[in-house]
Amino acid sequence: MTMGCATITIDVDRDVNLPEYGRIEGISRARDGDKAPRFDSAAKGLKLIVSVLNDLGIKGTFFIEAETAKKIAEKMNIKELLKSHEIACHGYRHEDLTGEQSGIKLSDEQVSSILDESVATIKEVFNRKPIGFRAPYLHIDNRILAALAQKGFMYDSSIIKRLDRGEIYPYRIYGALIEAPIASGVDRAGKKIVSYLWPLHEGQRNLSDYEHLISRFSAGLFILATHSWHLIESYDFGLLPEERIAENVSWLRSILKTAIDLGIEFCTVEEYLLGKAGD
Numbered sequence: 001m002t003m004g005c006a007t008i009t010i011d012v013d014r015d016v017n018l019p020e021y022g023r024i025e026g027i028s029r030a031r032d033g034d035k036a037p038r039f040d041s042a043a044k045g046l047k048l049i050v051s052v053l054n055d056l057g058i059k060g061t062f063f064i065e066a067e068t069a070k071k072i073a074e075k076m077n078i079k080e081l082l083k084s085h086e087i088a089c090h091g092y093r094h095e096d097l098t099g100e101q102s103g104i105k106l107s108d109e110q111v112s113s114i115l116d117e118s119v120a121t122i123k124e125v126f127n128r129k130p131i132g133f134r135a136p137y138l139h140i141d142n143r144i145l146a147a148l149a150q151k152g153f154m155y156d157s158s159i160i161k162r163l164d165r166g167e168i169y170p171y172r173i174y175g176a177l178i179e180a181p182i183a184s185g186v187d188r189a190g191k192k193i194v195s196y197l198w199p200l201h202e203g204q205r206n207l208s209d210y211e212h213l214i215s216r217f218s219a220g221l222f223i224l225a226t227h228s229w230h231l232i233e234s235y236d237f238g239l240l241p242e243e244r245i246a247e248n249v250s251w252l253r254s255i256l257k258t259a260i261d262l263g264i265e266f267c268t269v270e271e272y273l274l275g276k277a278g279d
């Protein structure tokens with residue numbers, strides 16, 4: 001019996017995103033030489049993921065990039081689609097907040113306005129205030145954490161932490177701000193594995209690697225992570241054929257089902273932190 005919860009977190013952001021030197025915002029992986037941000041795969045994958053979650057009775061935590069939310073909202077009712085799930089924040093235009101790959105050091109005022117505008121847009125689209133944040137590319141440092149605390153976010157989820165004898169817990173990281181870390185562990189061969197599913201969708205890891213990782217979880221909050229576009233499009237293979245998309249959907253379902261069969265309950269990060277998991 002597991003004493004804890006698992007959360008499936010989904011980053012809803014520009015398709016196959018990449019940082020670029022000299023640019024604050026993220027680009028999409030170039031297609032026919034065009035690296036302008038695209039949002040179609042993010043939208044298509046989002047619908048597929050939500051239907052898997054709703055079918056399994058799982059509420060997810062969606063880290064939403066504000067511009068992506070606006071673009072998707074032009075084409076579908078994203079507010080209605082995500083009404084039973086947690087809405088959290090993932091920047092405005094997928095900014096490299098620490099500048100480690102853009103090479104651009106943002107001023108405190110720039111960071112502040114990116115956070116304010118992201119939250120304002122998410123509130124506009126969803127009529128809800130996000131309390132959680134995940135940094136684009138997981139680029140986080142103390143200055144960004146301080147800004148999140150100052151803006152009244154309850155938690156961040158941008159740091160990877162190793163399962164310790166099967167346990168992993170949120171912890172205080174800056175002032176009142178809590179860190180809800182993404183889990184890592186080792187695979188059967190003793191090699192490090194992170195609970196982000198991207199190597200699975202890039203064909204670099206197997207389903208059983210993730211099922212093994214989650215089977216090691218015994219207590220706390222186990223956070224799984226993926227991107228909505230990654231079911232539809234990959235860095236190495238571009239837009240995927242329908243049978244590969246169907247396979248990605250079935251892999252996601254299988255990982256979640258494995259967790260359920262192990263007796264692991266699912267909750268949102270918000271529910272866990274507010275002590276409402278299991279209600």
Ligand SMILES: [Zn+2]
Nearest residue numbers: 011013136137
């Ligand atoms: Zn992202």
